[in-house]
Structures are given as structure tokens and as C-alpha cells.
Amino acid sequence: MSLDxxxxxxxxxxxxxYIKRTSVLTSLRLDEANGALLFxxxxxxxxxxxxxxxxxxxxxxxxxxxxxxRGVATHSSGNHGAALARAAxxxxxxxxxxxxxxxxxxxxxxxxxxxxxxxxxxxxxxxREAACAEVIKKTGATLIHSFENEDVMAGQGTAAVELLEDVxxxxxxxxxxxxxxxxxxxxxxxxxxRPKIKVVAAxxxxxxxxxxxxxxxxxxxxxxKFTIADGLRTNVGAPNFAIIERSxxxxxxxxxxxxxxxxxxxxxxxxxxxxxxxAVPYAAFVESKIEIAGKRVGIILTGGNVDLDVLPWR
Numbered sequence: 001m002s003l004d005x006x007x008x009x010x011x012x013x014x015x016x017x018y019i020k021r022t023s024v025l026t027s028l029r030l031d032e033a034n035g036a037l038l039f040x041x042x043x044x045x046x047x048x049x050x051x052x053x054x055x056x057x058x059x060x061x062x063x064x065x066x067x068x069x070r071g072v073a074t075h076s077s078g079n080h081g082a083a084l085a086r087a088a089x090x091x092x093x094x095x096x097x098x099x100x101x102x103x104x105x106x107x108x109x110x111x112x113x114x115x116x117x118x119x120x121x122x123x124x125x126x127x128r129e130a131a132c133a134e135v136i137k138k139t140g141a142t143l144i145h146s147f148e149n150e151d152v153m154a155g156q157g158t159a160a161v162e163l164l165e166d167v168x169x170x171x172x173x174x175x176x177x178x179x180x181x182x183x184x185x186x187x188x189x190x191x192x193x194r195p196k197i198k199v200v201a202a203x204x205x206x207x208x209x210x211x212x213x214x215x216x217x218x219x220x221x222x223x224x225k226f227t228i229a230d231g232l233r234t235n236v237g238a239p240n241f242a243i244i245e246r247s248x249x250x251x252x253x254x255x256x257x258x259x260x261x262x263x264x265x266x267x268x269x270x271x272x273x274x275x276x277x278x279a280v281p282y283a284a285f286v287e288s289k290i291e292i293a294g295k296r297v298g299i300i301l302t303g304g305n306v307d308l309d310v311l312p313w314r
Contacts, residue, residue, distance in 0.1 A: 043302050177244075260279075266282060281300070
């Protein structure tokens with residue numbers, strides 16, 4: 001399968017019974033504060049509380065029966081793990097989720113709630129990959145990578161399809177970037193449906209490998225510092241970066257302070273819970289990193305899984 005609008009539309013049909021068509025919300029106060037019309041695609045209302053439900057469901061329900069029976073596996077700090085566990089439960093197959101030992105408790109509980117088998121590992125990319133490889137060797141499960149998988153990317157692209165069906169005349173669409181699964185699907189869907197639209201991503205300055213790679217014109221792997229946006233700590237994937245280079249207009253990096261400010265502003269203004277990773281695109285407006293005055297801007301709010309015991313402003 002090659003990732004294109006047809007594969008994203010096919011994914012949309014496939015996963016329709018298993019996901020929500022999430023709301024697009026607006027806020028007059030935020031429009032006035034930014035001098036633009038903002039349209040928030042609320043994937044914090046999605047099943048498992050994040051857009052990841054889309055890609056995981058598409059990948060799991062595409063598996064042939066004989067392969068599916070052996071189960072699925074992945075490594076994930078949380079949302080993809082919960083999404084894969086849920087999709088596997090819906091299909092009635094085993095799921096094995098490798099999670100770093102410092103994963104947010106709310107995300108561990110979510111994975112557990114779907115009956116997946118969790119293996120904890122050291123919080124490094126190498127440890128995650130090694131533990132996942134060991135699980136696959138023991139169980140024969142199929143790896144469903146959280147972003148380096150075209151079926152996953154196609155599923156993630158369905159959020160942008162819905163956004164542009166609901167608000168067709170956007171000038172710009174924004175989402176966060178970590179591994180690049182959502183950004184890849186969003187860019188292909190948006191540019192195919194509306195060729196003149198701009199696609200811009202944002203990421204934490206403490207995990208800005210995608211922005212560095214975009215500027216350099218080659219994929220750069222960086223050592224991550226801490227960021228509150230735990231879903232964006234990973235390096236951008238190689239297949240994802242190839243799509244990003246072709247189809248994305250800009251990637252900007254934002255500070256931890258702006259992420260916290262954006263998260264709080266959306267909570268206070270729109271009365272909805274979003275996780276730090278979801279606040280990263282709005283943080284780009286806080287820092288005036290992109291020019292949006294007078295434009296119609298779609299923003300994918302990627303998730304709402306927040307540990308309420310450790311809010312960043314407490």
C-alpha cells in the first residue's frame with residue numbers, strides 16, 4: 001500500500017464503526033486573541049482519548065486472520081499502546097505493549113484496562129526496541145509501529161479528512177509532530193483535498209529533531225531532553241520524514257513555558273482537557289512562530305490524557 005488519499009478514504013470506511021467522528025470547536029475569544037479564525041479538531045474526545053485510536057484500528061483490522069491470531073505488539077509511552085490494546089480487544093486477539101518505566105500512570109492504566117500484556121523497560125529508545133523485539137520473538141506477534149507503518153499513517157490521516165469535510169476552506173492546518181505518523185497522514189490528506197492549503201507542524205524545542213531535520217534537508221536523530229509533551233519525545237521516522245519533506249510547509253519549535261501556557265489557555269477558554277502534546281500547535285501562536293493573522297486555521301488537538309495529580313501549574 002502506498003499512502004495516498006484513496007488509502008486514507010479506505011481507512012476511514014474500515015474504522016468508522018470503531019472510532020468517533022470528533023467535534024470541531026471554535027472560540028470567539030481565541031479568534032480575537034490571535035486575529036484569525038481557529039477551528040479545533042477535538043481528538044481529545046476520541047476513543048482512548050487520542051487520535052491514535054484511528055491508526056491502530058486501521059492496522060489491526062487490515063491484518064489477515066491467520067496473522068492476527070498470533071497477536072500484535074508495539075512499544076509506546078501511552079496513547080498508541082492504549083489504542084493498539086483497544087483495537088486488539090475489539091478484534092479478539094492478544095496485544096503486547098512495551099512501555100517505558102516512566103510512562104504516565106494514566107496511560108499505563110488505560111493500556112491495562114483493555115487487557116493487554118504490559119512489559120516495562122528502561123526509558124530509552126534502544127531499550128524499548130530491544131524489549132519489543134524479544135516479545136515478538138517469543139509470541140510471534142506482529143509489530144504495529146506507532147508511526148513507521150503506512151496503515152497507521154492512513155488511519156491518522158482520517159482526522160484531517162473529517163476536519164476538511166467539516167471546514168473545507170481552511171488556509172492552514174496544524175498538528176504536533178513526534179514520530180510523524182499524524183503529520184504524514186495529515187499532509188497527504190490535506191494537500192490532496194485542498195492543494196493550496198499550508199501544512200505546518202510544531203514540536204517542543206527540547207525534542208526538535210523534526211524541525212532540525214526539516215531545515216537541514218536530511219533526517220537528524222537527536223538525544224532528547226525532558227519535555228512535558230511526553231507523546232512527542234521520539235525522533236521522526238525515516239518513512240515519515242520522506243513524506244514530510246515533500247508535503248509539509250514548515251515545522252516550528254516551542255518552549256516548555258509556551259506549551260504549559262497554551263494548555264492552560266485552552267482549558268480555561270474552551271473548557272476542555274487537552275494533554276501537553278496537544279497544546280504544542282497553539283503554543284506556536286503564543287510565541288508568534290507562524291503568521292496566522294486573517295487566516296482560517298485548523299488545529300488537530302491530538303489528545304486529552306492528562307495525569308490530574310501532576311498538572312504543570314500546580
